[in-house]
Amino acid sequence: MPGPEVVASDPDRLLPPAVPVSRGSTAGVAVLGHLRRQSAALLTADAGLAEDADDSVHAARVAARRLRSGLRVYGDLLRDDVSPGLRSELAWYAGTLSPARDLEVFADQLRTLETVEGLADAVLPWVERTRAAAVAEAVAASRSDRAVALKRTLVELSRAPRFVDAASRRAPKVLAPRVLHADERAARQLDRLRPGDDSHLWHGARITAKRARYAAEVGAPALGKDCEDLARLWSRLTEPLGEAQDAVIQRGLVLDRVDDPAVPLSAGEAFACGVFVASTHDREVEAHRRARHVWKDSRDEHRRLRRSVRP
Secondary structure (H helix, E strand, O other), X not given: OOOHHHOOOOHHHOOOOXXXXXXXXXXXXXXXXXXXXXXXXXXXXXXXXXXXXXXXHHHHHHHHHHHHHHHHHHHHXXXXXXXXXXXXXXXXXXXXXXXXXXXXXXXXXXXXXOOOOOHHHHHHHHHHHHHHHHHHHHHHHHOOHHHHHHHHHHHHHHHOOOEOHHHHOEHHHHHHHHHHHHHHHHHHHHHHOOOOOOHHHHHHHXXXXXXXXXXXXXXXXXXXXXXXXXXXXXXXXXXXXHHHHHHHHHHHHHHHHHOOOOOOOOHHHHHHHHHHHHHHHHHHHHHHHHHHHHHHHHHHHHHHHHHHHOO
């Protein structure tokens, strides 16, 4: 991926290089490093959306989410109260990409993994057509006045952010409590959950786990290897949680395919869809079991990393 200084030929999209961050950096320098890295990632991926470049949808959505999570951690260090509005716009931008990404994941699974016999024939052409339409909608959204304004704001903020006085303090002192706050929220939610609990509760735990991961990634350049390891721990947890959510999403997609009157299913295809829908419940609960197992096995490591991340 190109560096931040060569994101695009359009001078309105060019960003300065990301600044190096260390334990001796101020909080403002750490924030600036994160803003520039993730804004560059978003702009680079966004430029590839129109050509449906490999991984462009996923990369743009992840960059938007990392920026939004970062603003949760350090947004109050920015003057002019820019954080709430920017977080809202980043959530909108990421949301425009979600349908295309969900369909992309399902299409790849249908092409490459073993699934219910007959399912790919029944569902894959529909998924590919629906994904093409979702990508077109995402591209249109990314070229809208709203998206252009968002990207302009990110460039302006990354070039010359205005900080409150607290941003001049050393980064570990400022960022560590914020990283630990996000971490504690995620840990509390996971402690309460058991396999078989409502899908929405598990999805909420996944969201807070991803926020904890992204918060640790924001802090890692200033807080060091243990904070980086904390981000990796949350990444391990979000894998099975993501698989559980994929099962929920794919269940809904197949039911949408069954209900589509434009392309009726044969009896055999309808049966394959029914078998798959039933299997997604088992996949979901099994993924929750694995997530619970990973969390139990990680508790000692998690406690150690939390202690070492404290300033």
